[in-house]
Amino acid sequence: MNTPAVKTAAGYIAGLLFGLGLAISGMTDPARGLGFLDIAGVWDPTLMFVLGAAVGTTFVGYRLVFARGTPLFSTKFQLPTKQELDAKLLGGAALFGVGWGLSGYCPGPAIASIGGLTLPLLALLAAMVLGWFIAQRIAR
Amino acid sequence: MDWIASLHGLVGGVLIGLSAVWLMGALGRIAGISGIIGGLITQRPKGDSAWRVAFLAGLISGPLLVMAVSGGLGNVAGVPGAVIGEPAGGVPLMLLAGLLVGVGTGLGSGCTSGPGGCGLARLAPRSMAATAMFLVTAMATVYVVRHVIGGGV
Numbered sequence: 001m002n003t004p005a006v007k008t009a010a011g012y013i014a015g016l017l018f019g020l021g022l023a024i025s026g027m028t029d030p031a032r033g034l035g036f037l038d039i040a041g042v043w044d045p046t047l048m049f050v051l052g053a054a055v056g057t058t059f060v061g062y063r064l065v066f067a068r069g070t071p072l073f074s075t076k077f078q079l080p081t082k083q084e085l086d087a088k089l090l091g092g093a094a095l096f097g098v099g100w101g102l103s104g105y106c107p108g109p110a111i112a113s114i115g116g117l118t119l120p121l122l123a124l125l126a127a128m129v130l131g132w133f134i135a136q137r138i139a140r
Numbered sequence: 141m142d143w144i145a146s147l148h149g150l151v152g153g154v155l156i157g158l159s160a161v162w163l164m165g166a167l168g169r170i171a172g173i174s175g176i177i178g179g180l181i182t183q184r185p186k187g188d189s190a191w192r193v194a195f196l197a198g199l200i201s202g203p204l205l206v207m208a209v210s211g212g213l214g215n216v217a218g219v220p221g222a223v224i225g226e227p228a229g230g231v232p233l234m235l236l237a238g239l240l241v242g243v244g245t246g247l248g249s250g251c252t253s254g255p256g257g258c259g260l261a262r263l264a265p266r267s268m269a270a271t272a273m274f275l276v277t278a279m280a281t282v283y284v285v286r287h288v289i290g291g292g293v
Contacts, residue, residue: 010166011191017159019202025152026215029225037282049149057157058261071168092248097274099240101281108173116224124238131242132178
C-alpha cells in the first residue's frame with residue numbers, strides 16, 4: 001500500500017479537507033482574520049472557533065493515530081524534535097505576525113484563495129515565496 | 141454575536157483538524173502549510189514532492205468545490221455565502237506583508253496551521269511560544285494600523 005500513487009492520493013485528500021475547512025469557516029476572507037486580531041474594534045470570534053475546533057479534533061485524533069504505532073502508508077511519524085526556544089523561532093514568529101496583521105493572510109488561506117485570484121493576492125503570494133527563499137538563505 | 145459565522149467556523153475547524161489527523165495517520169506528517177508547500181518550492185525534496193503537490197492541488201480545489209456546489213457554504217464577513225474574500229489592501233502593502241509572512245514562517249518553523257494547529261494539539265512548548273508570539277505581534281500590528289494610524293485598511 002506504500003506506493004507513490006497511494007501516497008499522492010492521501011496527500012490530495014489532506015489538502016482537499018484543509019481547503020474545504022478554510023472555505024467553509026470563512027478563513028479565505030482576510031477580513032475574518034483581521035476582525036479576530038482587532039481586539040480594540042468590533043471583535044470577530046470566528047477564527048477562535050476555527051482554531052479551537054481544529055486543535056480539539058487534532059488533539060483527540062493524534063492520540064488515536066499515534067496509538068496505532070505507524071502511519072498507514074509510511075514507515076514512521078515525522079515529528080519536530082527540537083525543544084529549545086531560540087531567537088530564530090521567536091523572531092520568525094514575530095515577523096510572520098506583523099505580515100499577518102498587515103494583510104489578514106496566513107499562508108494557507110492565501111494559497112487556498114488562488115481560485116479567486118486578484119492582483120494584490122498575487123503580489124502577496126509572490127513576495128511570500130521570495131521570503132521563503134530568503135529565509136532558507138538566512139537559516140543556512 | 142454572529143452565531144451562523146461561528147458555526148461555520150466550528151465545522152470548518154473540524155475539517156481542518158481531520159485533515160491534520162489524516163495526514164499524520166496516512167503519511168506521518170504535520171499539516172503545516174508553510175512546511176509542506178514552502179518545502180516543496182524551496183527544496184523540491186526528491187521522492188518527497190508528489191504528495192506535497194497533491195496537497196497543494198487539494199488545498200486550492202477545496203474552495204473551488206465549495207463555490208461549485210454553491211448553496212451559500214462560504215463565510216465571508218458581510219457577504220453571506222461568499223467563499224473568497226477581497227484582499228485588505230493594494231499591491232504595495234501585500235508585497236510587504238507577503239515578504240514578512242514568507243521570511244517569518246521560513247525562519248520561525250511555520251505558521252498558524254503547523255505550530256498553531258498541530259503544535260498546540262501536541263502540547264509542544266516551541267509551538268505554544270511561537271503561536272503566542274505571532275498572535276501578539278499580529279494583534280499589535282492591527283491595533284497600530286487601525287487605531288493609531290487610523291483610517292482602517
